[in-house]
Structure formats: C-alpha cells, structure tokens
Amino acid sequence: MSRRLSAPAALAATLLLTPVPAAHAQECGGDFRQFLAGVKQEAVAKGLSPQAADRTLANAQIDRKVLSRDRAQGVFKMPFLDFSKRVISGYRMKNGAANMQKYGAIFDRTEREYGIPAPVITAFWALETDYGAVQGDFNTVNALASLAHDCRRPELFRPQLIAAIEMVQHGDLDPQRTTGAWAGEIGMVQMLPEDIIKYGKDGDGDGHVYLKQSAEDAILTAGAFIHSLGWRAGEPWLQEVIVPQDLNWAETGLGKTKSGSDWAALGVAPRSGQISGDLQASLLLPQGRKGPAFLAYPNYEIYLEWNQSFIYTTTAAYFATRLAGAPVYNQGNPDPGLSDPQMKQLQTKLQAMGYDVGKIDGILGAGTRNAVQQVQQQLGMPADAWPTPDLLNRL
Structure with a gap:
C-alpha cells in the first residue's frame, strides 16, 4: 500500500522518503558487513538502541531473488476491462461485504x-493481499537490507531499513520471522516500515501495531x-x-x-x-470512447498517491464503488487495442515525432496517452487517448 515500490502496486514511493546522505549512498555495493555496520551507526545516531540494531541486522543477508524482482518489475499491461474482471x-465481492460487516465497529x-x-x-x-491471505513470504529485513545495499535505489530503502530497526525496538517486528x-x-x-511508524494505529487495543495478524490494526492504519x-471526507471518488x-x-x-x-x-x-455538480472532475475513458466511462472526482487523486498505475488505480477506485x-x-464495445510489440512500435514512432512517452516499454502510461490524444487530434480522429491499430497504421 503505502508509497509502494513493487509492481503491480504503487510506484509513487519517492514522494515522501527521506533522502540518504551522499556518504551513505557511496556505501552501496561494497562489503555487506561494513554496510550493515554503517546502518547501525546511523540508527544509533538517530536515538535507536544498539541492541535493537544488533537484533535486526545480526543475521541479515542479501536475497538475490529480491534483487531479481526489483530489476524485472513492470506495470501491468492488461487493459482495464481484462484487469478489472480478473x-x-x-469471491472478493462476497468476502468484501462479509468483512465490512464483521469489522463494522472498527470501520x-x-x-x-x-x-x-x-x-x-x-x-x-482485497487487491493488495486478498484480505490478508497473500502477504508475501520474503524476509522483510533481508529484503530491505538487500535493496538498501544495492546501488540502484539505496536512497529509498536505507531509511526503511532503519525504520525496521525502530519497529524491532518497539516489539512490532521480528527480524527472523516477519515476512512480506x-x-x-x-x-x-502492505505498508513500508517508515509509514507503519508514522501512521500505524493499534485498532484492537493490545498495545502493538501488527498489520500482519490484526485486521483491526490494518483497517485503522x-x-x-x-x-x-x-x-x-463525505465526497465521492469515482x-x-x-x-x-x-x-x-x-x-x-x-x-x-x-x-x-x-x-x-x-x-x-x-x-x-447523482453527479456532484459543484465538484471538479475528469472524464476517464480507460479503453476509449466506446468503453466504460467514469467521472473522477478530487478523491481519485488519492488513489494515484497510493499507486501511479492508471489501470490499477482506476480498478481499485471502481472496486470501491461496487462495494458501496x-x-x-x-463495458461497451471498445475498439481493439494494441499488442505489446505494437505498443512499443507506437511509442517508438511517437518518440521520433518529438513526444515524451518515457521508456519504450509497451505500457500505456500518462505520457503515451497524452501523445496519442494529441496525434489523434492532428489526424482528425476522435481524440480519446485509446491507441488502436488504425492509429498505428496512419503513423
């Protein structure tokens, strides 16, 4: 959930994380034990106990599967109708209704x-863990230590590793057994340690924030x-x-x-x-003018803070309306979209025309959607930002 770093969930994690000093960033990729010693030193300097740091880091090790996942991650490429139906x-609708009733008091x-x-x-x-059934089986400390030590994004993960030490000190994380x-x-x-510390709430009154075991803690947090x-509060979202x-x-x-x-x-x-007449709203056409259409109100922007993937975000917001x-x-009858190779071909053509589509990755992201809409206007086509084989052929 919170400022997520892995696909298909959010890619908005860089917004609030504390930058790492340059000296610490230079430690990446070197001797792992020396790196951990530096993390302990920084944690103690921030007021955490040496004992908590030792407990957290003593058995930490690099997890190569974590690094492989980090390099291979990608945003979901399925169109909205396919993804949302999946x-x-x-089952999730039925369990969602049951959970809202079961935990009605904390909701x-x-x-x-x-x-x-x-x-x-x-x-x-539901979307993050299937109501807690699928939370991940990676050792949390090893995952954070691996990513903090790796040179790709140490400035994002080192603060999370130090926050994990603080959670150990509070008794809310077991360095050997906590997985995610x-x-x-x-x-x-699915929250990161910094956010658990900052926003974690004890919903069941046991004096701890256990987001793995306690639905009450998870809901309130x-x-x-x-x-x-x-x-x-009190406003619609989609x-x-x-x-x-x-x-x-x-x-x-x-x-x-x-x-x-x-x-x-x-x-x-x-x-x-009824349409909320006094609220500003964007009209979203996830699969063009012939598919579903939604008004996205200001609260929809909060979904984008959770996850920058348009398809995931719109699906989560729509799912919430269904539960409500x-x-x-x-679903309408949308025009056929593009295959992955066709999407990459389209992005390559758009980039050659001077449009900023970001990485040539086959993902219909914001940059590609904007470019498609502009080109559709220039060609006299309906400018609904949905790329079709017809558009590709015209280019």
Whole structure:
C-alpha cells in the first residue's frame, strides 16, 4: 500500500522518503558487513538502541531473488476491462461485504476519525493481499537490507531499513520471522516500515501495531494513511457515467477538469446516483470512447498517491464503488487495442515525432496517452487517448 515500490502496486514511493546522505549512498555495493555496520551507526545516531540494531541486522543477508524482482518489475499491461474482471471476482465481492460487516465497529471508528469509508479500505485490502491471505513470504529485513545495499535505489530503502530497526525496538517486528512483499512492505494493506511508524494505529487495543495478524490494526492504519494523503471526507471518488457520442473527446483524460454541472450540461449522465455538480472532475475513458466511462472526482487523486498505475488505480477506485453498491459497469464495445510489440512500435514512432512517452516499454502510461490524444487530434480522429491499430497504421 503505502508509497509502494513493487509492481503491480504503487510506484509513487519517492514522494515522501527521506533522502540518504551522499556518504551513505557511496556505501552501496561494497562489503555487506561494513554496510550493515554503517546502518547501525546511523540508527544509533538517530536515538535507536544498539541492541535493537544488533537484533535486526545480526543475521541479515542479501536475497538475490529480491534483487531479481526489483530489476524485472513492470506495470501491468492488461487493459482495464481484462484487469478489472480478473481481480474483482465474485469471491472478493462476497468476502468484501462479509468483512465490512464483521469489522463494522472498527470501520465505523475509522470513518469517524479519518473520514475514510469502509469500501475504500476494503477494496485496497482485497487487491493488495486478498484480505490478508497473500502477504508475501520474503524476509522483510533481508529484503530491505538487500535493496538498501544495492546501488540502484539505496536512497529509498536505507531509511526503511532503519525504520525496521525502530519497529524491532518497539516489539512490532521480528527480524527472523516477519515476512512480506519483496520490496519490504508488511501486512494486510502492505505498508513500508517508515509509514507503519508514522501512521500505524493499534485498532484492537493490545498495545502493538501488527498489520500482519490484526485486521483491526490494518483497517485503522489504512484509514490514517489515506487521510494523511488528503482524502476529502463525505465526497465521492469515482462515478460511472454515460457519455454522448458527439462529445469533444480531447477534453477527456486526467488533468483536464470541469465541474460536474458542466459535464452534465454537455450530456454526461450518471448510471446511478447523482453527479456532484459543484465538484471538479475528469472524464476517464480507460479503453476509449466506446468503453466504460467514469467521472473522477478530487478523491481519485488519492488513489494515484497510493499507486501511479492508471489501470490499477482506476480498478481499485471502481472496486470501491461496487462495494458501496454501484452496479457492474457497462463495458461497451471498445475498439481493439494494441499488442505489446505494437505498443512499443507506437511509442517508438511517437518518440521520433518529438513526444515524451518515457521508456519504450509497451505500457500505456500518462505520457503515451497524452501523445496519442494529441496525434489523434492532428489526424482528425476522435481524440480519446485509446491507441488502436488504425492509429498505428496512419503513423
């Protein structure tokens, strides 16, 4: 969850992490025991006990599988309809409803204190770990030590390793037994140690924050974290809509907003409920003008803080609306998209034309979507940012 570092979950982790001093960054890749000695020295300088540092680091070792995962990670390339159908199963819908009822008291407390509705937390809980069933089996200390020692992103992971020492000192992490995701996230909602320390809440009253075992702790902590990102209590986040076929498609997409009233005046209508007329919203077309359409309100931006992947983010937000009672989307009949080789070919062509699409990776990210939309406008095509074989052929 929090500032995630591994795919398919979030890639927004660099926003809040404390930079590492240059001298520490230079330790990467050298003698591992010397590196650990430096980590202990830094931890003690920050007020942590030498004993906690020794307990945490004494048996730490490099996990080559972690480094392999780090180099191989990629954002999900499945289109929205395929991805959402796969992850929003009947099982997850049924269990989500059951968990919201079972833990109703802590969900009510979380909404009172932080303003986060139960369906929002429950959707993340489902997508991250299948309600706690799949939390990862990588030793957390080894994962963090491996990534902090590696020279690719030491400035991101060294603070997390030191935060793990603090968790050991608090009695909230067992360096030998605590496991989680390959990038060091722990628990039912997959949080990194720094964020557990900062936002961790004892939901069950046992004096500890155990995100692996305690659903109450995980729910209340998730609420505190989402609140810290700027969630606006009482407001919607995503709403499925019906769009007129004569809409100016160039006005759709993230970063382009109108008030709900303005969208309604253009013929955009809700499939259920009412459009929030006084809120700004973007019109999202995950698979173009012939597929599902959603108004994304300001709270949708919080999902992007959790995870920068557009497909994951939109799926999580849509899943939360379903848990809150919204109907299944109208999937429409989208135009065929591009295969992975075709997407890379398109990105190469767009880059040659001067567009910033980022890495040629076959991922329909924000840069590629923006470039596609601009080129569609130039060619007189419907500018819905959905790349098709027809567009590729015209280029």
